[in-house]
Structure formats: structure tokens, C-alpha cells
Amino acid sequence: MKKNHLLYISLLVLLFVLTACNNSSAQEPEENESGTESLENVNTEGFPIVKEPIDLTFFTGKYEGNLDDYEETLVFKTYAEKSGINVNFDEVPFGTLTEKRNLALASGDYPDVLYSARIPSADLYNYGKQGVFIPLNDLIEEYAPNFQAVMEKHPDIRKGLTMPDGNIYSLPSYYSPEFMPMLIGKPIWVKGSWLEQLNMEEPKTIDEFYAYLKAVKETDLNGNGEHDEIPFSATSTNQIIDSIKGSWGIGTRGVGNKYVDVAPGTDELRFIRTDERFKEVLQFVNKLYSEGLIDSEIYTMDDTKLNAKGTNGVLGSAIVPNPETVFSGQDDYIGLGAMEGPHGDKLYSHLKSPLVHVGAFAITNNNQHPEATIRWIDHFFGEEGATLQFMGVEGETYEVTEDGSMQFFEEFTNNPDGLTMDQALSPYVTWMGGSYPGYVQEKYFKGSESLPSSLAVGEKVAPNAPEEIWNSFNYTEEELQFKQSTASDMHTYISEMEAGFVSGDIPFSEWDSYVEQVESMGLDQYMEIEKAAYKRYQES
Helix, strand or coil: CHHHHHHHHHHHHHHHHHHHHHHHHHHCCCCCCCCHHHHHCECCCCCCCECCCEEEEEEEEECCCCCCCHHHCHHHHHHHHHHCEEEEEEEEEHHHHHHHHHHHHHHCCCCCEEEEEEECHHHHHHHHHHCCECCCHHHHHHHCHHHHHHHHHCCHHHHHHECCCCCECCEEEEECCCCHHHHHCCCEEEEHHHHHHCCCCCCCEHHHHHHHHHHHHHCCCCCCCCCCCECEECCCHHHHHHHHHHHHCCCECECCCCCEEECCCCCCEEEHHHCHHHHHHHHHHHHHHHCCCECCCHHHCCHHHHHHHHHCCCECEEECCCHHHHCCCCCCEEECCCCECCCCCCCCCCCCCCEEEEEEEEEECCCCCHHHHHHHHHHHHCHHHHHHHHHCCECCCEEECCCCCEEECHHHHCCCCCCCHHHHHCCCCCCCCCCCCEEECHHHCCCHHHCHHHHHHHHHHHHHCCCCCCCCCCCCHHHHHHHHCHHHHHHHHHHHHHHHHHHCCCCHHHHHHHHHHHHHCCHHHHHHHHHHHHHHHHHC
16 A cells, blocks of 8 residues: 555656656747758749748738738738748737737747847847747858848948847848938928028028028018917927937937947047037037927927928928928928038938848747748848839839839829828738838839938938948847846936936036936946947957
8 A cells, every 4th residue: 555655656746747847848949940841842042932832920010001911912922922932920010019029939929930020139139049039140141142142232231130149030121321311211301482581591500500490480481470480390309419419420320329439530439428519419409499499399299290280381390201291282391411510510420220120030940941931031132022022013013114213103102092102002012111121222112212302312411421320239148237227227317317408407507417427327337338249240
């Protein structure tokens, strides 16, 4: 009886151990190994990509204006037939994307690919080290000739994608640096007809811009007998700061890193936000605000309100993508280039990184067909695939004009049912809203950035653009801990103080004590980490 009792206990213990082991292994991501059968099914070049059709599931970030079933759109129906790969897109609205992506990755319940999923660099690195995202270095070299060619043409891509362990875990959304309006995004626009009424030239210096804003405030330019003209509007004061700080030589590497750049004439990193020149930027914006030259509703502004004011014809200047597309009936705005500042600086620093979304496409360890998958996405980084992605199918969505350029049919550009171009295009393509993995060039991207007025801004900006535009740096696990704790507290304090300086709630006599406080919060360690990350970035 005693022996049976001991045997029973032993069996219970063994069962408990086996269950614990099974549960533990279920939570640990398994290393991805595509089988021989999967490899033999892949054609190394040409189409179809696979000899026998396969199915893949994508966790997909979705712009609310796009269709719910991406696989039913013209672009992906066409590509499924061509490639032999049937993709089921599990769409998640951008509004809840971060939460659902984090839940999926933490739970282990994730599909073959994360597509248009806006994965931050820190998550790419952390989940890559855990084996959730597979390294793509070898796959790119062997199966992605189009993406290889793009990286060779634009070496900054490799710098931005390479994590501290030397691996690449994602493919990006990348804007060609030659397509300047895409990097500008939202220039400062001034109302050309009002310049003419005031007998003023397009502002070329920061002082001329200030003089224009003053004249708008003091003149009934719309002739309604009221002083309802708003000299300058945007969705935030930070947007204004980023747009003009180049006039003080701040932002020498674009807006990809808002806290450090390289001091002019050196190769030394500079912390921007305590620099004396940056103080002058804040003083100038405070001057605009205190004199009523900035929209009084700036602190509650959003795109909808801003666009409504522009449509009403009361804005002397604004920071928007293009007034022709967001201000109804207002086509007389001129986009400004770099404006010379008080010290002779004429830098247009409001240029974002071409590597817009580092984590636009990542393959998980659940994917049994990584070779076929990398070939699938590589097509969109080549000429034919990019044309399909952005323009659709010739004869169905666009035509090639006599000069060789591509043009959407009028049913999209001037829809007879009153649909916007985005709405009319939604059954055909999915690039609206951004975040897609792909390579954007002017010749096949027909958004507002391709309008003649936007291209004219790009031509003005080019001579005064930064000599190099940084992507965001990538950080080690230890560095990330500092960035997410001490550095985060520092950033919060800086934002609060800057808001106070601009609004006038905090006098500039407090500037020195503000700088001392930032330094005491760990600025030296902050800069050491940035220098280490910058060194790795240069060496990638």
C-alpha cells in the first residue's frame, strides 16, 4: 500500500514537471527554421514567387479611410495572382495599433508578418533578440535584390535599420531624399495675394517674415471691415519652433533627433535644447505669441480646425502639407524656403528622416516561408512593384502620358460623385495614410507633395538643406533603460519649461537656472549615450 502511495506521488510530481516544461516552452519563441520543402517551393527570381501557392497572414496597421479587406483591393488581388502568395490581412486601425501590437507580441499570438505596423526601433531590437522577429540580413542578401539596390543607393537605410547586435529585423517605409517635398512634409505657406496687397516680397529673412505677420495683423486684407485675419497658425508651437529654428543654425541634421545635432564647423554632438541659439528661437516665438501674431487658439488647435480657418480665408500663413488640398478654394499660397536669421544662418532644418518608419515590415518566427515572404515584399522596392503599389494597374487606374509620366484617371482626381481622391482610390490601392513598407519616389507618387507648388518649395529648400539628415539612433538595452527613465523625465521637464517660456508664463530670466536643472538631471550621461549610439550609427 505504501509503495502504491509513493508511486502515485511520483507520478503526480512527474506530471507537474512535464506540464511546467510544456508551458514554459510554449511561452518561449522558437527559432524559425524554414523546411527543405518550403525552400524547394521558392523560385529564386521571376514570377510566380512560389511553385505551389502558399498562404500568409499579416498583422496590418490600417488608415481609417482605407478598405477593411486589403486582399480585395486591386493592388493585392493583382499581386496574389502574379506571386502565387495569398495574403490574409488582419487590419488594425492606427488608433489602436500600438496597444494591439504590444498585446499580440507579449502574448505570442502573432501571425507571419507585421505589415505597416509602426514597430519602434526599441521593440524591433528587444523582440529580435528574443527571436520573435527573425534577422533579415542573409535573406535580404540572397532574396531581395531590389531592396539591396536601394540600400546601395542610400547607405543611410542600413545605418537606420542595423540594431546594436548587428542584425536587421525589418524593412522600412523610405522616402527618396531626392523627393524633397516628402521630407519637408509641412512647409510654411504665406498668402500670395496678401503679399501683393501689402506690396511686399516673399519673405527671405526671419525679419521680413515678422514684418509680414505684423502687416497682416494691422490690415483688413480680406476687406470685411473686421480685424479677423490671423497672421500665423499651426497645430502647435513646437511645430512653429521646428519650422524656423534653422534660421538660428539649429537642427543641422534635420528633425529626426530633436535633442542633439552637430555643432556647425565641428563633428561634435551638441545638446540643442539648452543652447543659447535655441534660447533665441524661443524668444522669437514668444515675441510672436505675445504680440498676437500667432493664432490665439494655438494650444487647442488640430488639423480640422486649422483647415477650416484656411478655407475661410483668414490665414496669412500656416504650416500645412499644401493649402490647395486642405484649404478649399484657396490656391494662392506660396511655400517658403530657408529664411536667413539674425546671425546670418540660412539653414532649412525642417526635413524629416527619409527612413520614415523603420519597422514597417517584420517577419516573425511563426513564418514557415521567410524566403518567399522576403521576395514578396522586395517586389515593392523595385520599379514595377512600386508602380503597382502607388499607381495601381495601367488602363484601370492610370495612364501613361505622351511625356512618359503617369497620371491617375479623372475619376480619381476629379471624382464625379464628389469623392476625394483618397476615397475614390480606396478600392484600388492602400498607401493612403502612410506607414506602408516601400520606396517613395516622385515619378510614381501622386499625393499633394507632387503638386507644382510643393515641388517649387522643394527646389527652394534644396540649396539650404542639411548636409546630412539623420535617422533615429538605435540603442542597447542598457541605454534604453536610461532613455526610458532618466531621459524621459528630462524631456518632460524641458517640454514644460519651453511651453512656459513661449507663453510668457516663465520669464527668460529663469533660463540659467533651467539649464542648470537640466544638467543636474543627468545631461553628461545623456550625451555619453548619444555619442555611443552616434558612433555605432556612423559605423553601420
